[in-house]
Amino acid sequence: MRRLVFPAALVALILLAALAAPILPLPDPVRQDVANRLATWLPGSPLGRDEFGRDILSRILWGARASLSVAFASAAIACLVGTTLGLMAGWFRGAAEFLAVRAADVVLCFPPILLALLVVTLLGPGTGTLILVLSILYLPGFVRVTFAEVLSARGQDYVEAVRALGAPTPRILSRSVLPNIAGPVLVQFSLAVAAAVVVESGLSFLGLGVVPPTPSWGLMIRGARATMEQAPTYLLYPCLALTFTILSMNLLCDALRDVVDRKGGSRIRHPRTWTDRVLPGLFPARDPAPLLDVQGLTVEIATPGGIIRPVEDVSFAVRAGSTLAIVGESGSGKSITATAVMGLLPPVAQVTAGVARFEGRDLLGLPESERRKLRGGAIAMVFQDPMSSLNPVHRVGDQVAEAIRAHREVSAEAASREAVELLKRVGIADPDRRARAFPHELSGGMRQRVMIAMAIANRPRLLIADEPTTALDVTVQAAILELIAELQRERGMGVVLITHSLGVVAEVAEEVVVMYAAQVVERGTVAEVFARPLHPYTRALLAAVPDGDAEPEGIPGVVPRPDAWPPGCRFAPRCPHAAPACERMPALEEAGERLVRCVRWRELAG
Template sequence: MKRLPWPAFAGVGVIALLALAAPVLGLGNPVTMDVAHRLAGPSAAHWLGQDEFGRDVLTRLVWGARVSLSVAFAASALACVIGTALGVLGGFLRGIVEMLTLRSIDVLLCFPPLLLALLVVTLAGPGATTLIPVLALVYLPGFTRVAYAGVLTARSQDYVEAMRVLGAGKGRIMLRTILPNIGGPVLVQFSLAAASAVVLESGLSFLGLGVVPPAPSWGLMIGAARATMVQAPLLLLWPCLALTLTILAMNALCDGLRDAVDPHPAYRTGRRRMLDLLAPGLLPQERAVLDLRGLTVAIDTPAGPIQPVRDVSLQLFPGETLALVGESGSGKSLTSLAVTGLLPGAARVAAGAAWLDGTDLVRLPEEKLRLLRGRTMAMIFQDPSSSLNPVHRVGHQIAEAIQAHRRMAPGEPVELLRRVGIPDPERRVRAFPHELSGGMRQRVMIAIAIANGPRLLIADEPTTALDVTIQAQVLDLLAEFKRQSRLSLLFITHSLPVVAEIADRVAVMYAGEIVEQGPMAEVFARPLHPYTAALLRSAPVEDGPPPEGIPGVVPPPHALPPGCTFAPRCPKRVPACEAAHPALVQVAPGRQTRCIRWDA
């Protein structure tokens, strides 16, 4: 458990305690006026002075905190309960419930929050009773989206399936299994909404559309002090200072809660804002372990640079297996090498970003990237014979991978070999690679990859050189490790039967770019791109029709056809396919395709 942000908790707690204790602090009535001493400065009786009606400024500040925080927290709590319920119901039940909940939220998202609040308050009239439902309506979409995204990740996990097998009803699964697993993001969203609601309430009160005078409110105090700022400038300072300190404390609490409940390290907010200015659109999705944004790889040639990988964007989430599929020459392996910083000398990342747990690998210095390889991320290469050093014993090579990042426990290489299912590990640990079979060598590579407990494991066609029986054993082994350690697996392959066995989602790559993405079952049942359909027809099916080859070859990066790169080989092509290069568009929740005739 990461450390909670106790200083931020203390700051917000002190402010909230003062607001709650306002009736018992002996401050008096915040609306009592003393016109004879209006605009008087600080004194022993009035520590912060008196306002334009002679009311005590300190009293109104404390009571104003009570009003502002109660409105903000009540609105955030209301939005949290309703939004989380809608997100959980839509994400778990899917179908018509998902459509109704998400489409209704999409309608709210069409309106800017401040304009929506102004419209409703203008129609319903100002006052705290109006502000609470208005602000709840403003923050409702955020809670719904956060809960919905969390449910989509959790609902496919084994522990949810186990509850179904045990006969638990949908309500119990949602309340007892799904909801606790999305509590962290929802809590962070609540803190963000509460901080924002304090600002929005003060702004509406400043405009005369929030709390009704003479009730105390920081927004009302700022608005009133503006008219007398020449005679008594301190009247403007105190409510602005109170509002600023409150928002700073609540924002610090938000950042701390995010770091505490997030399962992977968070990046600094200041660095994120700086990168947002320098590289808009390249920032990572909060929950993604691996997040590629517009990744483009260029190779310098005598005839000029070519781009074998172009504008690749995909996300890999905790505990998920994403299969990157395509023919040889599609750019799959080059993409993985770009992520790990192992591109050959002539190749370079020309554009885009590759985020690993909030760290941009593309812009990371080599010495820091080296610390991540083999620890936070690891890779299993296609040919273990060329990956293992033939002159060193396998135990020595496992120990080397461990000691590069931490101190090794006695007998750890033997335990790793036992963990990956190698018989007689005490003897095999002293063997040279050539003394092991192909399947055992691949298991040694897996042992090296998992030795330091990585969060991301990239497997580049690890079963290609193995027979069917050993291939199945290796796939079962990877699946078992994924269940045990919740690691995220990027599985690169051209074998669709392997994809059907191991993947949660599929990204299909052709000629250097992603042409389709989606959940494995949906992509296999209804491919949206002709290339995906051709790949499925080319795969052998037991007791099915013979496989069909795909005519033609993948075009080289220096000779890409105009328009759609698959058009010369596509049976569905029309003149429009060659006129312009299609974009990767989302055509359904979680489904993307780069085809203008996806519904033909």
């Protein structure tokens, strides 16, 4: 909440200056004094006069009133109408969804300037026309944000409980749904206001907005263009006012986003008692307990040569709405850790130590029938090879429908319809036709999207994604990651991301676990680990990432086999900092907010 203080103070200062313009001892902003045109300074006019002798300071403050009035009015109208349409579309679906969402898509197809020209041509320029244009421009954003949030909220238990009590729909929407989606809508409103200030100035500059002699920053910039050589400061002042306003509003938008963003788990630490009193439900309470808590997980496999441990003493925790990445070279034990948590280990492997709790329930101690109910339901997994994960003899739509029917009692027809909707949701074009296709008829990116559709079919609270972008090109990889992030934002899902790509980790994850040779060697927030890695293996992984023209540094050697772990530190044979002290097995030590498994981390960090 402290992050809001500074940007909110800046925006409040701007609003106060604009509101106080009529009572401040300023000259009339429209009174002309041609004898003093382009004067750089006069008594009572510290910023000088414009091309008609009008006071620049007065016009800037009165221009702020015009610009901000248009921006707030248009954003408020767009917010009111768009939120209402989004509520109706997300709650009632069907025709309401089609009309609201498709209408928003149609508006988005029009370039803003062309739409403004069309409306101005029909209605003529003026403040009222400008508010109408901006309201139409920002309406789709509110519709889409509200629609997505309502879809997420309507399936929550607290909404179902109110419905079970027989509450009327208007009361459910106003008391249960709307307060819980107010955060994202508020962020969207702040973004719309900031953008509207820029668009208003641009349209007024083009003669499509505020009509002279009403002061406006856009009109001031337009008038100063002809006198740039004689009086360059006349152009500077409105540009500075516009820049300062936009920067202040952008800072406020960023702070609001960080406060209400469900993914920012580490940022939201304290209860917001005063906001709960003023706007109950604006900031949904976050459960302090982790969604998934893995402690001391060890997996053993009996081989003719003896017992091997591909996973040893692995611990991590994932909270709802956050992303934890597990990184390391092939053979480090990342995927086996995930399959152990899911209860999908092959018969030769077994968990011999540790616990894995999901929402407080011990996954490892559950009977198989209970685990089966969780898999594909509350917990879902996306495997790294979609071609081998999809059944080649069944159509992809049937496989998605099967995932639905495995956890819900719905008819085959209803499951097929929902499967098509899911394929559409994950961005597959022509989902009706693609649902009838076999896996080999789809591209790698499409098959991966099908796997994600199957994983999210039953609205999981935890998604484990094992190399979801392996063998995909960069554009498809970005689309897949954006899709997972979008689903996470909508549903507050916890995500465990297993990947080799540190670039992906830096982009989407909050915490990272670095594994090497079956063990966790470093764990902490992505920002801290990437900025100051403590373990030599983490440093080596980061150095191996291509960075501009710099030549990446390879890591000599390979990850040892589980039946041939070296004594002591398992990275020592490949480590340039190995010393005699590394001959004993290092423990996982606390290093501030992080954990590191290295006996020399203190001297290497220094």
